[in-house]
Amino acid sequence: MATPTRSQPATKVKDDRTLLKELLIDELRDIYWAEKYLTKTMPRLLKAATSPQLAHAFENHLMQSLDQITRLELAFEMMELHPRARKCEAMEGLVKECQQMLQDMPKGSSALDAGLIICVQKIEHYEIAAYGSLVQLAKTMGRKDVADILHLTLVEEKETDELLTELAVSGINLDAVHEEGQ
Numbered sequence: 733m734a735t736p737t738r739s740q741p742a743t744k745v746k747d748d749r750t751l752l753k754e755l756l757i758d759e760l761r762d763i764y765w766a767e768k769y770l771t772k773t774m775p776r777l778l779k780a781a782t783s784p785q786l787a788h789a790f791e792n793h794l795m796q797s798l799d800q801i802t803r804l805e806l807a808f809e810m811m812e813l814h815p816r817a818r819k820c821e822a823m824e825g826l827v828k829e830c831q832q833m834l835q836d837m838p839k840g841s842s843a844l845d846a847g848l849i850i851c852v853q854k855i856e857h858y859e860i861a862a863y864g865s866l867v868q869l870a871k872t873m874g875r876k877d878v879a880d881i882l883h884l885t886l887v888e889e890k891e892t893d894e895l896l897t898e899l900a901v902s903g904i905n906l907d908a909v910h911e912e913g914q
C-alpha cells in the first residue's frame with residue numbers, strides 16, 4: 733500500500749482505488765452486456781452474408797463470442813462477483829447500424845457483404861478499445877489474473893478485425909465494384 737503523504741492523504745488513496753475498482757467492474761458489466769447482445773445479432777448477419785468466407789468468419793466470431801462470455805464470467809468470479817450486465821448503449825447503436833445495413837442493401841449482393849464488414853469492424857474496434865482498457869485497468873489494480881484472461885479475448889478481437897480487413901481487400905469489396913459496373 734502507498735505511504736500517505738501530505739499531498740496524498742490515506743483516505744484519498746483508498747478512494748481512488750475504490751473508484752478504479754468500481755470503474756473496472758462497471759466496464760466489465762458493459763462489455764458483458766455487449767457480448768451477449770452481439771450473440772443474438774450474429775446469426776442474422778451470418779444468414780445475410782453472401783460470401784461463404786464471410787459467413788464462416790461471422791460463424792467463427794459467434795462461437796468465439798460465446799467463449800468470451802464465459803471468460804467474462806470467470807473474470808467476475810475471480811473478483812468474487814456475480815456476473816451482471818449493464819446495458820451498453822454503444823453496442824446497441826452499432827447493432828442498429830447493422831440492422832439498417834440489412835435493410836438498405838439488396839439481399840445476396842456483394843455490396844451488402846461490404847457493408848456488413850464495415851459494421852462488424854466498427855463493432856470489433858469498440859470491443860478492442862473496451863478489452864484493451866480493461867486489461868490495462870486490471871493491471872493497474874494489480875489483478876494480473878483478470879488482465880491475462882481478458883487479454884486472450886483482446887487478441888481474438890484483433891484477429892477477427894484483421895481477418896475482416898483481409899476479406900474486404902481480397903475480393904468482397906471488389907465484387908461490389910463489379911456489380912455496380914454491370
Ligand SMILES: [Fe+2]
Nearest residue numbers: 767797800859
Ligand atoms: Fe467479442
